[in-house]
Amino acid sequence: MKPTDEQAKESIDQAKDLVIESLGETMDLYGVTRSVGNLYGTMYFEESMTLDEMREKLKMSKPSMSTGVKKLQEFDIVKQSFQRGTRKQTFVAEKNFFSFFNKFFTKKWEREVTLNLDAIKEAQPILEEVINSDDVSQEIKNEAQSIYVQIEYSKAYYYWLQQLVEGIRSGKIFEAFPVEQNHHE
């Protein structure tokens, strides 16, 4: 290897680190720990990695890598790739950011929808009981009614969000917002 190759390698690492760091900061924006974000960023530049390779690259303990990978698997942005020959497990990161967006946000949004619709479904009967009671003053009834209507109205948003999730999953969103291959600033 040429003597300048070492320098070039360092430059490459430097370039990678810039991107890894911004990916880490991005994931931080969405509530993912910085070190888990950095792990994703690192994997973004590797075909596949074992836990030991991650530990090596990130200078962290193996259990940290194990839990970090697990988190990323929960988001569906890292998969275990079955590789024959070695006993070690290897993991592959989702490298297509459109897929990343799809998996990450639809999962969260779907959780939001069920979570809140369930809460509404539980809260409304309680309010109905107040509204329909004969022993409650009109003022209190009105208050209950007002809250009932407010949360009933909010359901439209959750249904919309569910539609959006489906539109992202199906690819319908790319009809409205096409991906431009050659973008000019």
Added chain:
Amino acid sequence: MKPTDEQAKESIDQAKDLVIESLGETMDLYGVTRSVGNLYGTMYFEESMTLDEMREKLKMSKPSMSTGVKKLQEFDIVKQSFQRGTRKQTFVAEKNFFSFFNKFFTKKWEREVTLNLDAIKEAQPILEEVINSDDVSQEIKNEAQSIYVQIEYSKAYYYWLQQLVEGIRSGKIFEAFPVEQNHHE
């Protein structure tokens, strides 16, 4: 006030708390602290609130409310409402979840776009220098080239995300995904 009114009030609070809690958990999903999420949920059911009213409701200190409100203001989902007569500041939460979605996510996504495009813009010249150098082995050059192409390709995603942000801001997204007023399960 009727004797049963007290009971009714408790029921109303119970119903509210169910929704507040799910809103808090939702925001937790997106990296917002639980107590800040609960603050938003609480404000969601109030026309406007002063810091002291928040403190009262959430049984927390005033500085906590102050910083919590500040966080929510950063997300643009709480505004200070100028109310004459009182010296106290009053704050109003965004109650339309479509607006909430708009403000919360477009802000984050826009940050993601600039953050990563900036990193790419900084990383690519470093890689170019390696690629164009005469003193670097072909193998290393190829590696640099491969990374260059990978991050160049990823730009399409960020441009798309920017388009999505604009589509949400302009309301174009509601053409592709209309809001259904009367939704039937």
Added chain:
DNA sequence: AAATTCGTTAAGAAAAAAATTAACAAACTT
């Protein structure tokens, strides 16, 4: 079967985040 490798769980330590009390500064009241 004994020994090694690998991943995970458990327990403890370290670090980070969040909340509280105390102190302060600005604006207003008396």
Added chain:
DNA sequence: AAGTTTGTTAATTTTTTTCTTAACGAATTT
């Protein structure tokens, strides 16, 4: 002007989270 009220900042404490070391169990190799 002296004294309140209000919101924020600073300092400290508390709590939570994250990371590491140690221990374990399963699978594999020798």
